[in-house]
Amino acid sequence: xxxxxxxADSSDFALRQMRVLLxxxxxxxxxxxxxxxxxxxxxxxxxxxxxxxxxxxxEAEGHIWRHQGKGTFLGPRPLREEVNLAELARRTxxxxxxxxxxxxxxxxxxxxxxxxSNGDIxxxxxxxxxxxxxADGDSDSRELWDGAFHRAIAEVAGNSxxxxxxxxxxxxxxxxxxxxxxxxxxxxxxxxxxxHQHHQVVAAIAARDxxxxxxxxxxxxxxxxxxxxxxxxxxxxxxxxxxAEPAERLISERSPVA
Amino acid sequence: xxxxxxxADSSDFALRQMRVLLxxxxxxxxxxxxxxxxxxxxxxxxxxxxxxxxxxxxEAEGHIWRHQGKGTFLGPRPLREEVNLAELARRTxxxxxxxxxxxxxxxxxxxxxxxxSNGDIxxxxxxxxxxxxxADGDSDSRELWDGAFHRAIAEVAGNSxxxxxxxxxxxxxxxxxxxxxxxxxxxxxxxxxxxHQHHQVVAAIAARDxxxxxxxxxxxxxxxxxxxxxxxxxxxxxxxxxxAEPAERLISERSPVA
DNA sequence: GACACGAACCAATTGCAAACTGGTTCAGGA
DNA sequence: TCCTGAACCAGTTTGCAATTGGTTCGTGTC
Numbered sequence: 001x002x003x004x005x006x007x008a009d010s011s012d013f014a015l016r017q018m019r020v021l022l023x024x025x026x027x028x029x030x031x032x033x034x035x036x037x038x039x040x041x042x043x044x045x046x047x048x049x050x051x052x053x054x055x056x057x058x059e060a061e062g063h064i065w066r067h068q069g070k071g072t073f074l075g076p077r078p079l080r081e082e083v084n085l086a087e088l089a090r091r092t093x094x095x096x097x098x099x100x101x102x103x104x105x106x107x108x109x110x111x112x113x114x115x116x117s118n119g120d121i122x123x124x125x126x127x128x129x130x131x132x133x134x135a136d137g138d139s140d141s142r143e144l145w146d147g148a149f150h151r152a153i154a155e156v157a158g159n160s161x162x163x164x165x166x167x168x169x170x171x172x173x174x175x176x177x178x179x180x181x182x183x184x185x186x187x188x189x190x191x192x193x194x195x196h197q198h199h200q201v202v203a204a205i206a207a208r209d210x211x212x213x214x215x216x217x218x219x220x221x222x223x224x225x226x227x228x229x230x231x232x233x234x235x236x237x238x239x240x241x242x243x244a245e246p247a248e249r250l251i252s253e254r255s256p257v258a
Numbered sequence: 259x260x261x262x263x264x265x266a267d268s269s270d271f272a273l274r275q276m277r278v279l280l281x282x283x284x285x286x287x288x289x290x291x292x293x294x295x296x297x298x299x300x301x302x303x304x305x306x307x308x309x310x311x312x313x314x315x316x317e318a319e320g321h322i323w324r325h326q327g328k329g330t331f332l333g334p335r336p337l338r339e340e341v342n343l344a345e346l347a348r349r350t351x352x353x354x355x356x357x358x359x360x361x362x363x364x365x366x367x368x369x370x371x372x373x374x375s376n377g378d379i380x381x382x383x384x385x386x387x388x389x390x391x392x393a394d395g396d397s398d399s400r401e402l403w404d405g406a407f408h409r410a411i412a413e414v415a416g417n418s419x420x421x422x423x424x425x426x427x428x429x430x431x432x433x434x435x436x437x438x439x440x441x442x443x444x445x446x447x448x449x450x451x452x453x454h455q456h457h458q459v460v461a462a463i464a465a466r467d468x469x470x471x472x473x474x475x476x477x478x479x480x481x482x483x484x485x486x487x488x489x490x491x492x493x494x495x496x497x498x499x500x501x502a503e504p505a506e507r508l509i510s511e512r513s514p515v516a
Numbered sequence: 517g518a519c520a521c522g523a524a525c526c527a528a529t530t531g532c533a534a535a536c537t538g539g540t541t542c543a544g545g546a
Numbered sequence: 547t548c549c550t551g552a553a554c555c556a557g558t559t560t561g562c563a564a565t566t567g568g569t570t571c572g573t574g575t576c
Contacts, residue, residue, distance in 0.1 A: 069529030083341035161358040327558030
């Protein structure tokens with residue numbers, strides 16, 4: 001094509017040409033999608049089968065990724081799938097949620113105490129106040145403000161992964177099926193205790209006392225768990241969509257490579 | 259319609275008829291999608307506007323949910339959205355991942371020690387052995403087996419929410435962009451240490467020693483973090499897709515209700 | 517015989533238009 | 547005043563054609 005240069009074979013030629021083309025593309029901010037194989041083969045003056053051998057090498061090296069029906073693209077293959085929230089909500093149950101929260105949220109309170117800006121503390125105090133002022137209001141807005149409070153602490157903790165976890169828990173809690181359970185779990189007395197515990201968490205964070213913040217959050221969540229436990233043992237059946245399936249194994253082993 | 263019965267108005271009639279229809283539907287395992295409003299209105303012999311008022315009541319009561327273009331459905335509105343993995347991978351970074359793992363995985367090892375069946379222990383031992391036998395193999399399969407090991411512990415811990423978290427972390431670690439970093443982070447020496455630590459975790463779980471399992475896992479992850487830290491401070495720039503955006507706030511306040 | 521080319525076919529995805537469905541507005545009638 | 551009918555808007559699904567990577571086969575060239 002370019003002149004008198006010779007190659008071991010046509011495959012070698014196609015591979016070299018493709019590397020040049022990839023360098024040009026990756027340099028500019030152009031489209032990450034390459035032309036279709038048929039076009040590319042015609043442009044390089046080689047057969048499609050030959051071109052595909054070259055593309056296989058480039059894909060194995062991680063320079064491109066391909067997908068049937070989509071096309072050929074520069075760069076690494078994007079992450080697949082997203083976490084299915086509905087499926088997660090279906091196979092968990094309130095006590096499991098509380099167990100998970102007890103493992104994570106105290107740590108988040110500790111990190112928040114170490115990393116909160118003064119503005120963050122202001123916001124947390126405001127949210128705690130909000131949960132107090134509407135303690136007698138409708139349960140919907142009460143739950144939402146409570147969720148906002150816990151999310152805010154996770155946000156202040158400054159770890160996007162841990163925040164994502166709290167976010168997931170919060171969204172599961174918003175499932176309408178779970179709301180009825182929570183309504184029963186919140187007596188005026190326990191609600192008052194929860195509000196007080198919220199303020200204690202904020203106070204510890206404001207004092208930059210990491211250990212106290214962790215302890216206060218743990219104390220709060222244990223109170224919530226006790227409340228949930230009390231309701232669930234009062235012979236009240238779980239809502240259908242929230243029944244646990246603890247025996248079911250989520251994955252087997254997922255054999256890597258071969 | 260049915261005879262000489264009289265109703266306060268047409269709206270009342272439509273609402274009562276719809277409640278009857280809902281009871282019939284929810285009793286049988288029939289489709290959860292109701293006929294379109296136009297059909298329903300014709301069947302009941304009322305106007306569409308009247309029918310819609312009845313549907314609004316039923317929706318507010320939580321018996322049905324509607325969505326433009328989709329239809330009207332029985333039961334509670336399904337949870338919205340799923341967690342976007344790619345977005346999460348984009349805005350996190352290796353040290354943040356290690357911080358999150360250090361908060362969660364030791365707790366999972368503790369729970370695993372309390373809940374593992376003998377078969378589970380067998381499987382964990384096998385996986386630990388696997389990471390050892392291919393310590394000198396290709397880094398791809400090594401990483402996959404390591405991921406399988408940590409996932410298995412999360413699975414044995416028996417909390418589907420915490421398992422989902424480890425699952426997310428594992429998938430993020432599979433991002434091709436992160437692999438290059440990990441390859442550099444694993445010297446033969448550190449790799450040998452990691453394998454030994456894996457066995458220590460399994461031994462503690464097998465001995466049902468919850469505190470020891472938690473401590474062993476923490477020790478292991480701290481070693482991994484040290485390794486990551488060493489690499490990242492060697493003036494090696496982060497891959498482009500893994501750059502942190504710590505300053506960016508994920509949410510503001512998400513005002514609940516009104 | 518080994519390799520490359522061309523053609524054809526399969527399978528997954530995209531794009532688009534039509535049909536469908538809930539959301540809304542408006543004029544007319546009991 | 548309330549209900550009906552019609553029309554229109556907006557979001558969704560469905561079916562179909564075109565596109566694209568994945569694969570197989572026959573032919574030609576060295």
